[in-house]
Amino acid sequence: MTVEFAVLGDLVVRVDGRAVDLGPARRQCVLAALLVDANRTVSLDQLADRVWGESLPERASTALWSYLSRLRRLVGPVIERRPLGYRIVVEPGCLDLHRYRDAVAAGDHEKALALWRGEPFAGLHTEWLDRTRESLLAEHFAARLDHCDVQLARGEHGSVLAELLGLSEEHPLDERLHGQLILALYRSGRQAEALERYEAVRRQLAEALGADPSPALRAVHQDILTGAVAAPSGSARPRQLPPGIRGFVGRESTLDALGTALGSGGPLVISAIDGQGGIGKTTLAVHWAHSVKHLFPDGQLYLNLHGHGPSAPVNAGDALESLLCGLGAAVDRIPHGVDERTALFRSLLDGRRVLLLLDNAKDSEQVRPLLPGDDSFVLITSRSRLRGLAVREGAHLLTLDLLSPAEALDLLGNVIGTARVENERQAATELVEFCAGLPLAVRLAAEQAAQHPAWTLRKVVDSVRRQPSRLAALSLPDDAGTDLRTLFTWSYETLKPDAARMFALLGLFPGNDISVPVAAALAGVDETGATTALNQLVTASMLGRRDDDRYEPHDLLREFAQEIVRDPEQEQAARDRLISWYIHTAVNCHRALTGSPHQLPVDPPPEGVTALELADRRAVMAWFDRERDTLLELILRADRHGGKISGIVIAQLCWQYFHLRGDYAHLMEAYEAALGYAVELGDEYLEAKCCNGLSLPYGKLNRPEDDLAVSLRAMRIFERLGDDYQRATSLLNISSTYNTAGRHREAFDATVHARSIALAEGAAVLAAMALNNQANSLIGLSRFADALTAAHTALDEFEAIGEVTRMIAGLDTIAKAHAASGDNSAAVEAYRAALRVAEDVEATARQVTVGIHLGHQLVAAGESDEATEVWRRAHLLAIRIQDPAAHEIEALLAV
Numbered sequence: 001m002t003v004e005f006a007v008l009g010d011l012v013v014r015v016d017g018r019a020v021d022l023g024p025a026r027r028q029c030v031l032a033a034l035l036v037d038a039n040r041t042v043s044l045d046q047l048a049d050r051v052w053g054e055s056l057p058e059r060a061s062t063a064l065w066s067y068l069s070r071l072r073r074l075v076g077p078v079i080e081r082r083p084l085g086y087r088i089v090v091e092p093g094c095l096d097l098h099r100y101r102d103a104v105a106a107g108d109h110e111k112a113l114a115l116w117r118g119e120p121f122a123g124l125h126t127e128w129l130d131r132t133r134e135s136l137l138a139e140h141f142a143a144r145l146d147h148c149d150v151q152l153a154r155g156e157h158g159s160v161l162a163e164l165l166g167l168s169e170e171h172p173l174d175e176r177l178h179g180q181l182i183l184a185l186y187r188s189g190r191q192a193e194a195l196e197r198y199e200a201v202r203r204q205l206a207e208a209l210g211a212d213p214s215p216a217l218r219a220v221h222q223d224i225l226t227g228a229v230a231a232p233s234g235s236a237r238p239r240q241l242p243p244g245i246r247g248f249v250g251r252e253s254t255l256d257a258l259g260t261a262l263g264s265g266g267p268l269v270i271s272a273i274d275g276q277g278g279i280g281k282t283t284l285a286v287h288w289a290h291s292v293k294h295l296f297p298d299g300q301l302y303l304n305l306h307g308h309g310p311s312a313p314v315n316a317g318d319a320l321e322s323l324l325c326g327l328g329a330a331v332d333r334i335p336h337g338v339d340e341r342t343a344l345f346r347s348l349l350d351g352r353r354v355l356l357l358l359d360n361a362k363d364s365e366q367v368r369p370l371l372p373g374d375d376s377f378v379l380i381t382s383r384s385r386l387r388g389l390a391v392r393e394g395a396h397l398l399t400l401d402l403l404s405p406a407e408a409l410d411l412l413g414n415v416i417g418t419a420r421v422e423n424e425r426q427a428a429t430e431l432v433e434f435c436a437g438l439p440l441a442v443r444l445a446a447e448q449a450a451q452h453p454a455w456t457l458r459k460v461v462d463s464v465r466r467q468p469s470r471l472a473a474l475s476l477p478d479d480a481g482t483d484l485r486t487l488f489t490w491s492y493e494t495l496k497p498d499a500a501r502m503f504a505l506l507g508l509f510p511g512n513d514i515s516v517p518v519a520a521a522l523a524g525v526d527e528t529g530a531t532t533a534l535n536q537l538v539t540a541s542m543l544g545r546r547d548d549d550r551y552e553p554h555d556l557l558r559e560f561a562q563e564i565v566r567d568p569e570q571e572q573a574a575r576d577r578l579i580s581w582y583i584h585t586a587v588n589c590h591r592a593l594t595g596s597p598h599q600l601p602v603d604p605p606p607e608g609v610t611a612l613e614l615a616d617r618r619a620v621m622a623w624f625d626r627e628r629d630t631l632l633e634l635i636l637r638a639d640r641h642g643g644k645i646s647g648i649v650i651a652q653l654c655w656q657y658f659h660l661r662g663d664y665a666h667l668m669e670a671y672e673a674a675l676g677y678a679v680e681l682g683d684e685y686l687e688a689k690c691c692n693g694l695s696l697p698y699g700k701l702n703r704p705e706d707d708l709a710v711s712l713r714a715m716r717i718f719e720r721l722g723d724d725y726q727r728a729t730s731l732l733n734i735s736s737t738y739n740t741a742g743r744h745r746e747a748f749d750a751t752v753h754a755r756s757i758a759l760a761e762g763a764a765v766l767a768a769m770a771l772n773n774q775a776n777s778l779i780g781l782s783r784f785a786d787a788l789t790a791a792h793t794a795l796d797e798f799e800a801i802g803e804v805t806r807m808i809a810g811l812d813t814i815a816k817a818h819a820a821s822g823d824n825s826a827a828v829e830a831y832r833a834a835l836r837v838a839e840d841v842e843a844t845a846r847q848v849t850v851g852i853h854l855g856h857q858l859v860a861a862g863e864s865d866e867a868t869e870v871w872r873r874a875h876l877l878a879i880r881i882q883d884p885a886a887h888e889i890e891a892l893l894a895v
Contacts, residue, residue, distance in 0.1 A: 002015070002016055002017075003076060003090075003091075003094060004094045004095075005035055005038075005090060005094060005095045005096070006096045007032065007095070007097050007120050007121055008096050008097060008100060008115055008117050008118070008136075009116075009122055010118075010122045010123065011031065011032060011121055013031070013074070013075055020074050020075065021074075022071075022074065023074075025123070026051065026067065027067045028124055029050070029051045029126050030051055030064065030067040030071065031075075032121050032124060033046070033050035033129075034079065034086060034088040035095065036097075036132055038090040038095055038097075038098070039088070039090055039836065040087060040840070041840075043084050043085035044061060044064060044086075046085065047064055047085065048060045049128065050126065050128040050129070051126060053128060068086060083799065083804070092869075096115050097136075099115055100112045100116070103115070104146070105337055105340050105343060106339065106343060107343030109143060109146060109147035109150065110147070112143060113143070113144065113147065116140060119137070120133050120137070141167075141171070144167065145180065148163065148180050149344075149347070149348075150350075152180060152183060152184065153347060153348060153350060153351075157184040157187040160184055161181075161184045164180055164181040164184055165181065167181075172204055173204060173205060173208060175205075175213060175214045175217045178197065178198075178201045178217065179217045179220050181197060182198050182217075182220055185197060191224060194224055195221075195225075198213075198221045201213065201217070216328075237298055238299040238301050238326045238327065239299060239300060240300055240302040240326055241289050241290060241293065241302055241357065245283050247443075248283060248284075248287045249403075250403060250404070250411075251284050251407075254273070254398055255288055258288050258398070259292075262292060262295070262377060264396075268371065268372070268374055268393070270378045270379075270380065270395035271377075271379050271380070271397075272379075272382060273379070273381045273382075273399075273400055274381070274382050274385045274386065274397065274398070274399050274400065280400060281359075281381035282359050282381055285381050288379070289355060292355070293355060295355075296353050296355040297353060298353050298354045299352075300355040301327075301354060301355070302357045303319060303356075303357070303358055304359045304360055305358055306360060307362030307382060312513055312546070312548075312626070313366055314366075315366075316338045316370065317336075317337075317338050319366075319369075319370055320341035320342060320345055321334055323345055323370065324341065324344060324348070329344070338369055339369075342369045342370075345370070345372065346372055346373045349372040349375075349376055351375060353375050353377075354372065354375075354377075356370075356372060356376055356378045356379070357380075357381075358378065358379070358381070359380075360381060360382065361380050361381065361384075362384065363384055363386065363388070364388030364389045364879075365388070365879055367380055367389065368388075368389070368392075368393070371393065380395075385397060385399065388879070403432075403442070405429065405433070408442050409429065409432055411442050412432055412442055412445075412449075415443065415446035416446050416449050416450045416453075420449075427456065427458040427460075428457050431445055431449075431457060431461050431464075432445075445460065492560075492564075495537070495542070496533075496536060498523075498525075498529065499532075499533045499537055502519065502523050502534065502537065503542055503543070503561055503564075504561060504564040504566055506519075506522075506543075506553060506558075507558070507561030507562040507563070507566075508571065508575060508578065510630055510633040510637070510641055511627075511629060511630030511633065512552060512629065513546065514552070515549070515550050516531050516534065516549065516551075517530075517610075517612060518578070520608075520610075521577045521578055521581035521609045521610070522578045522581075523574070523608075524573070524577055524607070524608030534551050537551075542557060575641060575642060576606060576642070577608055577609050578642075579642030579643075579646045580603070580606055580609050581605070581609050581610075581611055582630075582631065583602055583646065583650060583653065584602070584609065585623070586631070587611070587653060588612065588613050588614060589620040589623060589624065590653045590656060592614060592617060592620045593656045593660070594656055595802055595803065596765070598652070598653060599652075599689075600652055600686075600689075617841060617842060618842060620657075621660065621661075621842045624657040624661075625661075628657075628666070631650055631654055632670060634650050635647045635651050635674065636670070638650075638677060644677035644681055648674040648677050648678060648686055648690065651671055651673070652674070652689065652693065654667075654670060655667065655671075656805075658670070658697075659696060660805070660844065660845065661881060662844060662845020662848070662881060663881075664696070664697040664700040665697070665701065667693075667696070668694065668697035671693045671694045671697065674690045674693070675690035675694060678690050684717050684720070684721065685717075685721060685723070688714040688717035688718050688721075688726065688730075691710040691711065692711070692714045692726070692729055692730055692733060695707050695710055695714075698710065699736060699740060704740060704741055711730050711733040712730075712734065714726070715727055715730035718730060724757050724760070725758075725761050725763055727757065728753075728755075728758050728763065728766055729754075731750045731751070731753055731754035731770075732751070732769055732770055732773055734750050735747040735748075735750035735754065735770075735773045738750060739780060742780065744777045744778075744779075744780030745777075747773065747776070748774060748777035748778065748781065750773075751771070751777060752770075752774065754766070754770040755770035755771055755774065764797065765798075765801060765803055765806065767797070768794045768798050769794075769806065771791075771793055771797070772791060772798075772809055772810050772813050774790050775787045775788075775790035775791035775813045775814075775817065776816070778817075784817050784820055784821040787820075788817045788818070791810060792814060794810050794813070795807060795810030795811060804840070805841050805843060807834075808834050808837050808838050808841070808846050811834035811837065812830075812831070812853070814830040815853065815857070816853075818830060819853075819856075819857055824860040828854065828858055828861055831850055832854060835850045835851060835854060838850055844881050845881065848878045848881070848883050848885050848889075849885065851871065851874030852871070852885065852889060852892070854867075854870050855867040855868075855870045855874070868893065871889050874889055875890065875893065
């Protein structure tokens, strides 16, 4: 049964192509309240508020049940009862609002606009629906203006003029609209009318708002007055290349390769330069870009993506915003979604010849949304070799090597003088050898020598070799004006006491960048005090601040902060607060992900520590994503930070996150470290807990012997300790290992034992997990009917206790049983349900695996086109999370 919905006009529902009479307006409002959040659960309270607002009847829940019951009879089981409310399941392409937004995101405005039939939910009125309608109308208006921008960029001012004139009557104060209209009038040869329109808008703004026209609107007016060729709105000609660096040497082969790539023609040319940090990628790229910029009359864009280094990589949304601003787009007119921003970026560059330099990229996935359309040249630098761009986008890959000894000597001579190098050839050779051919190191050493022309190069060599650190090697003790440590000390001594204390404590922080809540915990102050201190450091150039309100010190300043002498007691208190903040925030996140309390005891937070409360699953996963590297550092080097117990606790708290993200390599690394700590501490309980935690990553990373070994080790310890609950957990791990190895009879026996223990212990989740594992064993034993009975029972138990994440496993098992018995259609439905749950709970790794299985069953059911689409979506996600399954999906798509 196919159910289609249309909301962009009258509310219309068609079941298998036949329109359905939806009945009274109030019932239609209930359906509308579900459709706006299609495929997401809407709570009963939300439904009531959306349908009645403040006029809530006494028996609203009864009325809702009646409306929903009737709607289910009309449209079928697509309306589902969920633990927290109701959800309407809308298949891809079956809701016109979804198709509309997809078309807008893809830049296909004409397709989107054709779907608009009038006012959304026409004829239906509640307080919530009226607000929603206004929001959708505003969204549609913005899409129409975006389409007008594209049309103007293509020179279609004549065809867009009539629409703009009509819109201007409806929106007399919208400056973006009037800027488009004035530009269209001017390009249509109606200069006087364009100027009159500007003057009328200026008067209207003054009378209605007491405001002058915006800078963008004034710029259009000025272009007309001066007779300049009017460029499309949001289409500036940027000149963003950084200045070239003095003393560029060598690299002839790479420069030749870039020239060849530029001359190769084609719709879009991409060259990616990779190599290690400090190798001179940016220097080379900027040097070459300046040499060819005359070939790109429409501009040159530059963006540092911070892919490698202390900064977090720039996300696609932020990168696109920066590039769009460089093209003249107003910040308040830039759409929010990444796809929409990519579409606008490519539209603005359509037909223009622009050089785009993307510096310090993390990987292909970071770069891909930033690629323009035809006619442009993209030059990328990265420490990673961007093979994905070569395969999918045809990029030319160039690897930059170390400087040869001769090139390094040339670079040294360019900075300090060739005569000085020739006079001390041996010392100069030793100096560049000490720098190992790394251009950045050569420049630092050369700069030190240049600052002291009286020094022999031999003295420079001896000086840098004696220093214990990079900061030390760059210090010049007999020249305070250029000594980095002295300069930093001067800045430090001018700080206010709170800022100075914060800077010193930042030397204890193990991560690359720090948020305000973490800094507040580290210093034992509230967030307002932390923000004040951090901003003072930014003002004093002792700290950098990113657009996402995270702070990061320069590498050398980080070294300087680590050298500051702190009171031992205060230092230990700061470390304790930092560890406690991460532990208690992770405890809260663990509870939000699992619905269960953390099992290991945790000391109360010390004074000055307020952990984050992130009840929303997406916010929790985003927090873990941001803090992952710091959490790993706290686990892997626990002795240096909070001690072995804290390392074990944090590893336990991160287990669910790593599992949901499918990051099994880091999960294994964390738990192997934690297991080592437990053994060193002589704590058998923690040792067994860590063994249980290691079972999953060992299994996922194809290490079955290690998987079975740690599970058996854990079970024996828990037997000795008399802990039946944990012993049942070990039996579950053992059953999974046996099932993977095809030892289904042994797996079945282990699940029976585990479920028996779990039921006796009152452990409902564990009992349901055991039953689901049992169903998998029964599938392996070809007892498909029994397997389905067990799997459905396990699924019901998961749902009854609110274990939404575990429901993925239950649905997956049901699908496997149907597939094994040859019922492909039933398997497809179960896999679809599993995929929807995985998407709801952000179980990204499961989305990939379920998508692969769903595709296979769709092929078996004769739905090859849908299978291809499912695999494509799974492939994009696998690439984003760096899942090795991406290669498997690529092979499937190739077939």
